[in-house]
Structure formats: C-alpha cells, structure tokens
Amino acid sequence: MKTHTQVVVIGGGVVGCSVLYHLTKLGWKDVVLVERDELTSGSSWHAAGGFHTLNGDPNVSQLQSYTVDLYKELEEISGQSCSLHLTGGVMLADTPERMDFLRLAQAKGRYLGMDLELISVSEAKKMFPILDEKYFLGALWDPIEGHLDPSGTTHAYAKAARINGAEIYRHTKVEDLVQTPDGTWNVITSKGAIHAEHVVNAGGLWARECGRMVGLELPVLAMEHMYLLTEEMPEVIQHNQETGKELIGILDFGGEIYTRQEGRGILLGTYEQACKPWSPKQTPWDFGHELLAPDIDRIAPELEVGFEHFPALQNAGIKQIINGPFTFAPDGNPLVGPVRGLRNYWVACGVMAGFSQGGGVGLTLANWMIDGDPGYDIWGMDVARYGDWATLSYTNAKVQENYRRRFRIRFPNEELPAARPHQTTPLYDQMLTQGAVMGDSWGLETPLWFAPEGQEAKDVVSFHRSNDFDAISGECQAVRNSVGITEIANFAKYEITGSGAEAFLDRVMTNTMPKVGRIVLTPMLNERGKLIGDFTIARVSENHFYMFGSSQAEVYHMRWFEQHLPTDGSVVIRPINLGWVGLSIAGPNARKVLEMVTDENVSNEAFRFMDFREMDIAHAPCKVNRISYTGDLGYEIWMSPEYERQVYAALMASGHEYQIRNFGMRALLSLRLEKNFGTWFREFRPIYGPYEADLGRFVKMNKPSFIGKEAAMSELTEGPKRLRVAFDVKANGADVLGDEPIWYEEKVVGWVTSGGYAHHVQKSLAQGYVPAELATLTDEDSFEIEILGDRRKATILPEPPFDPKAERMRM
Numbered sequence: 001m002k003t004h005t006q007v008v009v010i011g012g013g014v015v016g017c018s019v020l021y022h023l024t025k026l027g028w029k030d031v032v033l034v035e036r037d038e039l040t041s042g043s044s045w046h047a048a049g050g051f052h053t054l055n056g057d058p059n060v061s062q063l064q065s066y067t068v069d070l071y072k073e074l075e076e077i078s079g080q081s082c083s084l085h086l087t088g089g090v091m092l093a094d095t096p097e098r099m100d101f102l103r104l105a106q107a108k109g110r111y112l113g114m115d116l117e118l119i120s121v122s123e124a125k126k127m128f129p130i131l132d133e134k135y136f137l138g139a140l141w142d143p144i145e146g147h148l149d150p151s152g153t154t155h156a157y158a159k160a161a162r163i164n165g166a167e168i169y170r171h172t173k174v175e176d177l178v179q180t181p182d183g184t185w186n187v188i189t190s191k192g193a194i195h196a197e198h199v200v201n202a203g204g205l206w207a208r209e210c211g212r213m214v215g216l217e218l219p220v221l222a223m224e225h226m227y228l229l230t231e232e233m234p235e236v237i238q239h240n241q242e243t244g245k246e247l248i249g250i251l252d253f254g255g256e257i258y259t260r261q262e263g264r265g266i267l268l269g270t271y272e273q274a275c276k277p278w279s280p281k282q283t284p285w286d287f288g289h290e291l292l293a294p295d296i297d298r299i300a301p302e303l304e305v306g307f308e309h310f311p312a313l314q315n316a317g318i319k320q321i322i323n324g325p326f327t328f329a330p331d332g333n334p335l336v337g338p339v340r341g342l343r344n345y346w347v348a349c350g351v352m353a354g355f356s357q358g359g360g361v362g363l364t365l366a367n368w369m370i371d372g373d374p375g376y377d378i379w380g381m382d383v384a385r386y387g388d389w390a391t392l393s394y395t396n397a398k399v400q401e402n403y404r405r406r407f408r409i410r411f412p413n414e415e416l417p418a419a420r421p422h423q424t425t426p427l428y429d430q431m432l433t434q435g436a437v438m439g440d441s442w443g444l445e446t447p448l449w450f451a452p453e454g455q456e457a458k459d460v461v462s463f464h465r466s467n468d469f470d471a472i473s474g475e476c477q478a479v480r481n482s483v484g485i486t487e488i489a490n491f492a493k494y495e496i497t498g499s500g501a502e503a504f505l506d507r508v509m510t511n512t513m514p515k516v517g518r519i520v521l522t523p524m525l526n527e528r529g530k531l532i533g534d535f536t537i538a539r540v541s542e543n544h545f546y547m548f549g550s551s552q553a554e555v556y557h558m559r560w561f562e563q564h565l566p567t568d569g570s571v572v573i574r575p576i577n578l579g580w581v582g583l584s585i586a587g588p589n590a591r592k593v594l595e596m597v598t599d600e601n602v603s604n605e606a607f608r609f610m611d612f613r614e615m616d617i618a619h620a621p622c623k624v625n626r627i628s629y630t631g632d633l634g635y636e637i638w639m640s641p642e643y644e645r646q647v648y649a650a651l652m653a654s655g656h657e658y659q660i661r662n663f664g665m666r667a668l669l670s671l672r673l674e675k676n677f678g679t680w681f682r683e684f685r686p687i688y689g690p691y692e693a694d695l696g697r698f699v700k701m702n703k704p705s706f707i708g709k710e711a712a713m714s715e716l717t718e719g720p721k722r723l724r725v726a727f728d729v730k731a732n733g734a735d736v737l738g739d740e741p742i743w744y745e746e747k748v749v750g751w752v753t754s755g756g757y758a759h760h761v762q763k764s765l766a767q768g769y770v771p772a773e774l775a776t777l778t779d780e781d782s783f784e785i786e787i788l789g790d791r792r793k794a795t796i797l798p799e800p801p802f803d804p805k806a807e808r809m810r811m
C-alpha cells in the first residue's frame, strides 16, 4: 500500500470507481481507491441496473447521456462486460396533466439533441404487450434507456482505472481523516496511514459518516427500496420469440412503478408511499453484502395498481424480492464538488441513480479537481446548493417527501410541504394573516402572492395560468400605478471589510467598484469567462462594502470568495444571512412613502438612483439601496430582524393614502420580465459568457485585470455566438416555464431560460438564447416557442416593453 499519493478516493461503489477512472483518464495517475470490503459493498451490487437520460434539470440530462455513452468505452478499455441491454423505454401517461408533462419533457429533449418521441398507447403496447391500454393516454419513447449489470459495470470502471495506473486497496477501511497545517490529508485506514493531497468522499451509504470524520453533516439519507423478480412468464417468452426483441423499460407514473425484462420474466420496482428510511442517524459499519428483509405489505397498494395496469403479472410467480438501501439528497440529485471551508475535501455522494449518473459525476468531479472547474453547468448537483439549515432532521423529512414523490409531477407553481415552515422572518404571521401564499426560498418562508379577501390562500397547481393570476395582476398594477411593498429577506447579503477589500472585489468582479455612497451591478466570472455570479455592491466607506446576490448561491459564492481571498488577512468577507431582513417598496409613489418615515432628505437630488445610504426609518437603523428589481422607482431597505415589524408597520401606515399593497415574489418576477432583467440560475449561469447574456456594459475591459478577463476578451473580440433575447409570445392560457425549445424555420435554434405573464404590459414574455445571427430578426412572428407541445408564434423584442428609456427608476 502506498503511503503517499495525490488522491485517496473513499469508496468502491460505482461512483467512487467512476471518479477514480476519470481522474486517470484526465491524466492523474498517482491515485488510489480505498474500499472497506469488496468493491460494490454498499448500494451498488443490488441495484436494479436501469439507466435513462431524462432528468428534470437539462444539464443533468446531458451528463446522464454522457454516462450511457461511456459504457462502450469502458468495456473496450477494461475487457469487462457491463451486460448492456439498450432496450429503449417509455414513460406512460395516465392523466392529461401527465401528458402535458411528457410534452414538456419531449420539448426539453429537443434542444439537448435527444430523440424522444410521443407515441400512442397501442404503439407502446407493441413493445410491452402486457400493458392494459385502457389505463393510459399516451407515452414518451426514449431509445437511450436500458439496463446493465451493476456489479460488472462497477468492476469495468475499476479495471479501466487500474489499467490507467490507479491502485485499489480492498478490505481497507478509512477510519479517520486528519488535515495537516498545509491543507493536505492524513487518511487513517485500518491498514495504516496514507498521506494525500486530496480526499474524495464517495462513501455512498456511509457518505454521512465519512463527512462526520471532518465535522460535516452532509444532507443525505438512505431509504429502503424494493423491487421484485418474477418467474418466467409465457407472455415475455412469446414477445421475445415473435419480435426477436427484449421487452422495453416502462415507467408507469400512475402506479409509481418501473419495470423491465429480467431473464425471461419481469423486474418490477416501486417508490412506495409507505416509504421507510434506513439508518436515519448512523449507518452501521458492519453492513455489507446483505439485503434487508422484504416487506411486501408496504408496497402492496402500488403492486395492486401494477397488477391492474399489467394484468399478466397477476399470474406470474414471484421469484425474489430485493430490498436494499440507497441514498438521496433532499431534492434527489447528487452532491458533488469541493466543500466550502475544507481545502481539498471533495464529495461525490447522494447519487441515487448511479448507473445513469455515475459517469457524469466522475467526469465533472475529475475536471474540477484537475482544472479547477467542473467543465459543465452542474449547479443541480453542486454540494454548495445546501446551507447549514439543511440539518439531519430536515434532510430526513425532505428525502422521504422526495422518495414518495419520485414519480409525481412537480408543477411549476407547486411548493412542497415537508419540513416547513423552516426559517421565518418576524413578519411571517402578519403575512399569513394578510393572505400570503408562502414559498420556500433556500429554506426561508417567502411570500409568493397574496390572496384577496374571499379567495383561499392556496395554489391550484397547474402547467397553465392558475388561480394566482388575477391577484398577481393586481399586485403588479399596484406597483406600476402607485406603490407596493415586498419582503426581500431571501436575498444573500455580505459585508466586505478591510484595507484590501476594494482590490479584492476589483479582482473577482468585472465592474469597477463604486464611489462611497454609490452602488454598482456586476457580474462575476470564472477563469473560462463564464458567469458564476451577478451582484449588487454598495460602498459604505473607503474599506467597507455591502453586497447582495442570490441566496441559493450563498455557499457556492462563499466557496469561491474564500478560495480567492488574499492570505494576508487584509479582507474579511462575512455572509450576513438572516442577520438582516429586507423590505422593498417600489412604484411611482415609493418616495412619498419613504419621506414620511425618515428625517433624511430622500429627494431625487439628494438620494439618486443607484445611491446607498444609512438612515433611520421609523427610528430603526437601516441601510437603503435606491434600486429595485421591479425596474421602477424603488428602495431596498435592510435592517436587523428585531426592527422589521416596526419598519413594516410604519411603511404600511405612510403608504395607506397611496393604497400601498403587498406584493410577492411572483409579481416581482413578472415585473422584472417587462424590463428584460435576467435572473441568476436562469438567464445567468456558468454556461454563458457576459456578452452572450447581454451584461457587457458591466464588464470593464479597461481594468488592469480581473478573473476571466482574457476569456471575456476573446468572447468580445470574436463576438458572442449566441445572445440572450426577449420574446413576446402569442400564448394561449399557458406561458413559458423555462427550457422550452425556440424554433426558427422548422428548426430548433435555441431555448427559453424563463418567462411568464407580464401583467402590467399584458404580454406573455419569454427570455432565452438564440444564435447571434438570429438575434436581430425582430419581424413579427419570426420564431415559435413550444409551450406544452404547441408551437406558439413569438417575436423578438428589441427593447423592454415597459419603460424602455429607464426613466421610472430615475424619477
């Protein structure tokens, strides 16, 4: 066994072996994998071995596609068969809503180049003759689906890694991890210590325990999961003989069932409602190549539906029931990447579909370790998407909810109830009393919209316009015509201080820093010149700044800032988190409302657009940005939580004569649409450059240097290949949600990033990316945008439909 190495990967399941293989593939040869038992001693050996490419997040879909394509390469390098069966598969819809879901999935697949086809139930039956047509309305066919041998595949990764130079130590348990002062690691194993530069936690069922070795509580939980194998079935044998083909894979949302051929019978698994966590606090170290006791009663309701939908199963003998545990993060996607605050400690865990996702996880993590960047947009899998609020019991509640909903539709306006309310502001109760429908914004309850008196404060979930439509319209009109007030506690806030603060911000941001009392907007780029942040920065004094951004990205951004902070202590950056809460007032009467509650001069001359001031409001010390995401005259008012109630009360009282009205996040997002403002993680993501995203005016090429400058300069000189544009869509009762394909002359040329109904200008709007040469085609109806399978005419808007000269913000 080596005593020194560049990387120790902990865990010889499919994920650890994939990470090991990809490290060697990308050139790091001095790497080892340590496995406490035999390879596949966690979840990997008893998986059902199914794989597919579709995922709710298109970026994750892309990596699933990569994983499936990889298996041929692995077999060739390793000489080890993965027993690939590329059968194709269908998702079966049993309700009109599920048909809409399939149409959306197909549309998403279009711009990813996926060959998904909506087919009839009778066509599906030809490929899976035991289904009863009367239960279904339609199906979506995906040719890139199938199943494989989980153990063979894991060994293929391991063999390929060994051939490339990696070493694997079996029956060697990592017992502790000790970081040395230089940031490297002493990996204490049952067979002695290994000194490593990097450690990867791919501990699968024990990922939590491997996290605890370094004081981390990773948001993962294992759930028991059952599938059954039938005896040989005559219907299966007959189909094989008649068609020369295996049965395809089936996903039956109504029955919450997946099924496929196994041998000459069928494998059928279900995500049962009566689900059961496994080892919710501590995974036993003596668990290994063993199964859990099956509990058929638990899956009986789902099996009953399965027997109705696939009647031949009623006569099939059950050969075996497998019950095994595997892990999930609260949202069901993997946890990948470097952990904030722990140098060279990487995670690749919470992978619930190791045979669809393992390749992509291995590739992106290896890219990240070697090049400092994952090479793909993997926000949906980044471990940094959770904050400290994702506690053990929060995770346990959310994972169970996610498991139960595995085959349920998540509607675009659907908020999930488990572990809520989690974090609340002091106004929470008042907001509820006033009819607020709350949403979860990074663990914080945030008003989405306000139901007027007489209307139930509850979303009717839908892909179409819903019961919030009129209320949001009223909120938007209140802002545009007079004044509205909304809570903005869910923004991320940071304080940056120190003699090196300006130089630091100048280096990580593309814009120049503001003068004292002023504000700038600025993107942040990675070395590849791609967008990794979008901030508002206010300067309080020479060496003192406040910064505002997306709360969802707080850990992601802090990880980046801390990596780039000077080591001499000249800069301190502090996430304020819920140490501050915020209120925003916006609309033409916003100033009049503010004037009444402060002694400060807030006239347009004294307190200009993009000014920052500290002032007392209703006697409370507040920080105020004269800026508003509504694109209107507006103020963002920040304060400690203990003052929020009194500030809110004072603003509501002074706004009374102007009919001040609460507005929620949905109205805010609608108002920003009519100004063509982008949002972080939709229009602005690490796959776009600043010029593509139309943020070029915030990139100051005359600065001596900033991270990503060279790459951004290339984008500028070569010209962006695609551009963010806004569309006016001829919608019909349903607006875009994001990820719809954009058609031009019968070809898919781009994709929608976000959109919705803009209530003040009364237009259905969308934003998205199209090739640069098409971005100037503003003729009416030149494009089409596919909404729920219907191609709707769309026109590029050369300027924002509301206040194109941006006079309102400056009034």
Ligand SMILES: Cc1cc2nc3c(=O)[nH]c(=O)nc-3n(C[C@H](O)[C@H](O)[C@H](O)COP(=O)(O)OP(=O)(O)OC[C@H]3O[C@@H](n4cnc5c(N)ncnc54)[C@H](O)[C@@H]3O)c2cc1C
Binding pocket: 010, 011, 012, 013, 014, 015, 016, 034, 035, 036, 037, 038, 039, 040, 041, 042, 043, 044, 045, 046, 047, 048, 049, 050, 051, 172, 173, 174, 175, 202, 203, 204, 205, 206, 207, 210, 225, 226, 227, 322, 323, 324, 325, 326, 348, 349, 350, 351, 352, 353, 354, 355, 356, 357
């Ligand atoms: C019943 C069932 C059906 C499934 N069906 C499918 C399917 O059809 N398709 C699909 O894609 N996925 C399926 N899965 C999920 C799949 O099994 C997992 O996604 C995958 O196995 C996760 O792999 P992993 O490498 O992350 O974890 P694991 O397989 O749990 O591997 C972790 C490894 O790390 C080792 N380890 C942990 N801690 C230490 C330590 N301190 N020192 C040394 N070694 C350590 C363990 O011994 C283990 O071998 C199924 C799972 C189950 C249970």
